[in-house]
Amino acid sequence: MLHTINKAPHVHDCFDACLRVCGTNTAIVLIEDGVYAAIADSAAAQRLCAQNKAIFALQPDIDARGLTNRIDPRIQTIDYSGFVQLCCEHETIQSWY
Amino acid sequence: MNQKRILIVYRHPPYGESFAREALDVAMAGAAFDQSVALLFLGAGVTVLTANQQSEGIQEKSLEKQFAALPLYDVNELYVDADALRQYRLSNADLSLSVKALDTNAITQLLERSDIVLNF
Numbered sequence: 619m620l621h622t623i624n625k626a627p628h629v630h631d632c633f634d635a636c637l638r639v640c641g642t643n644t645a646i647v648l649i650e651d652g653v654y655a656a657i658a659d660s661a662a663a664q665r666l667c668a669q670n671k672a673i674f675a676l677q678p679d680i681d682a683r684g685l686t687n688r689i690d691p692r693i694q695t696i697d698y699s700g701f702v703q704l705c706c707e708h709e710t711i712q713s714w715y
Numbered sequence: 716m717n718q719k720r721i722l723i724v725y726r727h728p729p730y731g732e733s734f735a736r737e738a739l740d741v742a743m744a745g746a747a748f749d750q751s752v753a754l755l756f757l758g759a760g761v762t763v764l765t766a767n768q769q770s771e772g773i774q775e776k777s778l779e780k781q782f783a784a785l786p787l788y789d790v791n792e793l794y795v796d797a798d799a800l801r802q803y804r805l806s807n808a809d810l811s812l813s814v815k816a817l818d819t820n821a822i823t824q825l826l827e828r829s830d831i832v833l834n835f
Contacts, residue, residue: 626728628802629759651731654762659804678772682730684765684779684811688804 620645620708623652624715627662632714637665640712645672647696647704653679656693663690676701720751722829725760729778730770735763738835739781746788753792754785755825756814760835761799766811779811794825 621640627633633655636646646666648656655662656675666673667690677695680686689695696704705711723742727734738754745752756764768779785793797816800806807816817825826832 625731626759626762629727651728654728654759654803657804660802679730682768682770682773682775683728683762684768684809686767686769 619643620647620704620711622647622649622711622713622715623655624650624713626651626654628654633662636712636714637669640669640671642671645674645704645708647701648673648675648679648693649701650676650679651683653683653685653689656680656689657685658688658690660690663693666690667692674700674704718749718751719830720753720828721745721831721833722825723752723754724832724834725754725756725763726758726834728759728762729768730773730775734835735760735778736781738833739778741833741835742785742790743788746790751792752788752790753794753825753829754790755817755822756793756795756799757822758796758799759803761795761803761805764795764810764812764814765805766809768811782812785812794822796822 623632625632653675673693674696729735742752770777793814794817795814
């Protein structure tokens with residue numbers, strides 16, 4: 619299952635809700651304000667990377683927010699076509715917003 | 716018209732919603748009417764200040780460039796939440812504007828000495 623999160627972790631409970639219920643065979647894509655969860659050394663990024671799941675973040679949203687060089691190296695950045703590909707690879711998509 | 720001390724509080728990141736842009740409009744409008752306008756970047760609002768925002772890829776205008784106009788409106792009182800900067804792993808050097816970092820007590824005092832507080 620593919621999960622998308624589009625809110626920052628300290629602003630909204632999307633992040634906590636997703637991590638609470640998402641299963642093991644899961645990919646998480648951080649989009650829009652969700653990319654704030656990918657900041658290197660932040661508590662949110664540590665929690666995400668401890669999940670042993672595939673974690674992605676959308677590069678245009680990272681760049682727009684001035685976070686280009688601040689992303690946790692364990693989180694893979696993708697462009698829009700990579701996002702589309704992930705959506706096609708997963709049977710079910712859960713949007714946390 | 717009596718001059719009021721207006722405090723505009725940024726509490727949201729810059730592009731996910733339109734709060735940051737609307738707050739800037741209010742700040743400039745207040746200043747244009749000769750009010751005393753101060754900005755406080757609180758909690759997640761500190762992310763509005765990150766330098767090097769390249770927003771072309773999401774089809775948005777850069778807020779960073781619009782903030783550069785604030786000194787022209789005589790809006791020079793800019794404050795940022797020191798705890799939130801640490802939470803987002805930011806330092807003053809990572810920010811696009813020169814802002815004064817405040818601890819929680821100083822933030823309380825800032826709120827209490829303002830006549831009007833607007834949250835965005």
